[in-house]
Amino acid sequence: MEPYRIKVVEPIPLTTPQQREEALRRVSYNLFDLRADEVTIDLLSDSGTGAISAAQLSAGMNGDESYAGSRSFYRWHETVSELTGYPHLLPAHQGRAAERILFTSLLTPGSTVVSNTHFDTTRANVELVGCQARDIPCPEAKDLDSPHRFKGNIDLKALEQILQNQQESPVAAVVMTITNNGGGGQPVSMDNLRRTADLCRRHSVPMILDAARFAENAWLVTRHEPGYQDRTPRQVAEEAFRLADGCIMSAKKDGIVHIGGFIGLKDPELAQKCERLLIATEGFATYGGLAGRDLDMMAQGLVEVTEPSYLAERADIAAHLAQRIRDAGVDIVEPAGLHALYLNAGRLLPHIPPHQYPGHSLACQLYLRGGIRSAELGSLYLGEEDEHGNPIKSAPYELVRLALPRRVYTRSHYDHVAQTLADIAKDPSSVHGYRITEQSPILRHFSIKLEPAKG
Template identity: 50%
Template sequence: MRTIIEPFRIKSTESIHLTTPEARAAALKRAHYNVFLLDAKDCCIDLLTDSGTGAMSTAQWAAMMLGDESYAGSRSWKRFEATVKEITGFAHVLPTHQGRAAEGILSETLVKPGSVIPNNSHFDTTRANIEYVGGKALNLLCPEGLSTQDQSPFKGNMDVAALKDCIAKHGPEKIPFCMLTVTNNTGGGQPVSIQNVREVKAVLRQHGIPLVIDACRFAENAFFIHERETGYADKPLLEIAREMFALADGATMSCKKDGLANIGGFLACNDDVWAEQFRNLLILREGFPTYGGLAGRDLEAIAVGLKEALELDYQVYRHATITYLSDHLTALGIPIVLPPGGHAVFLDAKRLAPHIPPSGYPGIGIVNALYLEGGVRSVELGSVMFAKKDAQGNEQPSPLELVRLAIPRRVYTQSHFDYLIEVLETVWRQRNRLPAYRIVWQPEFLRHFTCHFLPCEA
């Protein structure tokens, strides 16, 4: 059949609060024009993130009833640990309450002032955790990844030549580990090929530098490999994931993405010394090593969800959803990152609102317009989130100005997407009237979460 249907039935629903334009304008003003500060009830279609916002399956809900809440050595921990080891092959697994906790433990343990951490593209919390302890987070994205219109199949790849230059410039002693983010969220949800992982690992092996995978969306990356990389079309997604993890020395994971859970994560590795260091800090920061800040029922839900994310039918449906949205936007002429990513459609804010310079944060103009027009909450991935300061303290814009429409897993139906397309079309037609914004207050780290904006004419 040509029509791809959802591989599930809906057994429970949640009501949506349909707001008026006047109510949305008032809500956005109260939130200082930062959609992170909106109340969720005031968002009709919430695409702020796909992290922890999905719908769990009946198997996950049933598993939660088996939750063993013992402080140490619970049955739920054993099931969680066994599942993670089955998928990743890592010797040591440490649960955390979410991915950024794993990043924090990794950074606080291994990163020193002056350390350099290369990545294809660091996401916001990864970069912040590295910089918080005095490290330098470097993005070494392949050149095609910087073009929103390049149709290369693996635009999330790391630039291997740039990695070699980085090691030569800084010295391997300054690089405690290298990271690969799969899929590459910052770069438009683009996948990383197995071949690129192999090439990166080969370079690192020559210098004794470990490789750590940011595995938040490992299952979606495995699906892209299945669909696009030669020799993988007949391999199960689990086998592809295992091959990818076998090339790494460790991984951080937010199970709020491809764990299909509402909370949770883990830090995993093969090195015994690393594991002991991680474990000591885990006890201090998160909890005992067999629960790591999670309830037993959460461990059970994740153990089921990690397997469900690797089901081919689920991934086919998930990607068909993204394709449905991206095809309609492309037909309307709305500029998006091509090819579309695995968990979101990314609007190209530079091309959608060319009259707004990076200093006026075009992504924020688009994000706020989508909310005002239809109650759609999205997120800017541009110079608010990723700008850096030079030696003189001047803000250097992000190379990409994007707006991410992150699709929660198993939540919205086709009619929701049709509504979303109407909202986007209306904003597209009014794009020349979108205002620039300025920041009037910001914190030191991760400013996009809580900073305050004003339209430039205000």
């Protein structure tokens, strides 16, 4: 059962199919542009969408809003220092701000950043400074149905080859995303993290954690990695941070707050460069674009998130939804993770070609039939077309991510999601594809406009 009781409730919108159809047409079939009051179950993202606890709200009431050197900053600094072990800590208003500051300070144009899988904003911030973002997930990640427990790992053989051959494009950093969101929410093993750190150290390349979901990664390590069954998630997390040279974090995930993030570093010179840029673009180094109450709530969230009872329930409710989806006849990326489940839309809708976007088609159907908002992770997200709309590059898989907000929805909400999927799966051939009418050259999925494909 949930290790909490509900103290405050918020009504959710209940709309008609006609209202949803009109709303989707109005926003040119871009689910990001829907108003929140047009969505019944919102699984678009787990970023900043969680429910804060009574203890977090109480901590926020103690927020010190002094411009410099606030008590909130020092409370936050002590908590994050104990967790990560990094001597240099800089708050930022969210993860992509931390990425921008770190990459601008660390990278030089023409270099490469290697990752198990970059998330979309991470990739964008690498490319915006003139660098290449290169993904080398482990071979097991290619089999979406495999029960392999650590499909978030990086390919160590490929990494060693890249690090040994840096003449054309030097490697400026290796970013390890835990858990591997772009790779289906799969965890990274401590063995893989340790061996990656050893390779990076040998070649004098910094290893940086994208630690947005560090606690969920730690939980899965304690469940499935030999030698860690008697460790607590907190102990595993502390070890992971100390293996790396630094981290970037969106606290909107495993900080369980609505806004916030940070940079943690061992290198004092790099930290100083980051601090100068932070002050110029985000705010003074002791608030980094955040209110004092945000820092206090983040500190409390970072303590709560490694509680075994919290993580056990999060894993249980994800497993409950995963089994209901399987029972509905829809395949997911296996094994089921914690922060999201990834539907195999390409397998459910084989009649829709990649560049009519089966993932987006399924996401639209979830909204039209059940008021459920989700996110496509397929050829709309990763694909490319020429100026005439002809395919140049397709995604390796056509997926839909159901991101699970923390402490927000109950099992009956998720049963509604599964039942909606079951209804779609009864007649998948009735689902049609889409074509792009307008798009941005970067991060196009956020602002894209589409229309139903003809024929």
